[in-house]
Amino acid sequence: MYDYMFRYILLGNSYVGKTAFTQKLSKGLYNHVYEPTIGVDYATKSLLLDNGKQIKCQIWDTAGQERYSMLLRNYYKDIAGAIIMYDITKRKSFNNLHFWIKELRNNGPKNVSVILIGNKKDLSGKRVVSKQEAELFAKRHKFFYTEISVKKEDISEPLYTITKDIYIDIDNRKKGIVVNKQNQNIKITKTNKQKETCCFIC
Numbered sequence: 001m002y003d004y005m006f007r008y009i010l011l012g013n014s015y016v017g018k019t020a021f022t023q024k025l026s027k028g029l030y031n032h033v034y035e036p037t038i039g040v041d042y043a044t045k046s047l048l049l050d051n052g053k054q055i056k057c058q059i060w061d062t063a064g065q066e067r068y069s070m071l072l073r074n075y076y077k078d079i080a081g082a083i084i085m086y087d088i089t090k091r092k093s094f095n096n097l098h099f100w101i102k103e104l105r106n107n108g109p110k111n112v113s114v115i116l117i118g119n120k121k122d123l124s125g126k127r128v129v130s131k132q133e134a135e136l137f138a139k140r141h142k143f144f145y146t147e148i149s150v151k152k153e154d155i156s157e158p159l160y161t162i163t164k165d166i167y168i169d170i171d172n173r174k175k176g177i178v179v180n181k182q183n184q185n186i187k188i189t190k191t192n193k194q195k196e197t198c199c200f201i202c
């Protein structure tokens with residue numbers, strides 16, 4: 001039973017690891033090969049915030065090819081947040097971020113939280129985009145920023161960061177949020193105090 005459902009769109013070039021990310025979040029599994037995403041697909045992940053609120057995150061995993069961009073435009077309309085991913089070993093995937101940002105600005109709601117993720121941190125020997133460059137880029141756009149390895153690490157933290165950001169501003173958000181009315185009268189009692197950054201994955 002969730003309190004709110006937040007909708008996210010996951011953007012970025014093909015092969016950066018978007019499907020690996022959503023599959024690991026929702027199923028806890030990592031594979032070496034994923035079928036190319038055709039159009040869009042979605043995955044869900046539940047997060048428990050430290051105030052006891054249960055948030056169901058619905059993540060639209062998109063195909064990176066620009067030829068699908070017309071189809072994707074329908075999916076930008078009702079989102080609370082966007083996750084934009086590039087591969088730290090592929091300069092083209094970083095250079096193309098401007099395309100995804102433009103698509104988001106042109107087709108998405110005004111008030112959207114965005115996190116930029118540099119994936120494949122485990123391949124840091126082949127890195128071509130420095131952390132400083134990406135951090136600066138994210139700062140200029142007022143995005144959160146992190147680097148991860150879907151292959152090697154727990155990857156729930158970036159989703160938690162953006163979910164918390166949306167939740168604290170929930171009264172000003174009009175898009176991409178569904179309130180579960182059935183759950184609104186149920187009082188959740190916490191048994192132990194959690195740290196600010198603590199995240200429980202259900």
Ligand code: GDP
Pocket residue numbers: 012013014015016017018019020021031032033034035036037064119120121122123148149150151152
């Ligand atoms: P998508 O096209 O963005 O959905 O990319 P996929 O999820 O299909 O991943 C493309 C390839 O990158 C697959 O072979 C994945 O196994 C691989 N991959 C994804 N994440 C990582 C990672 O963190 N490290 C490494 N080394 N490979 C990854």
Ligand code: MG
Pocket residue numbers: 018019020034035036037061062063
């Ligand atoms: Mg994919």
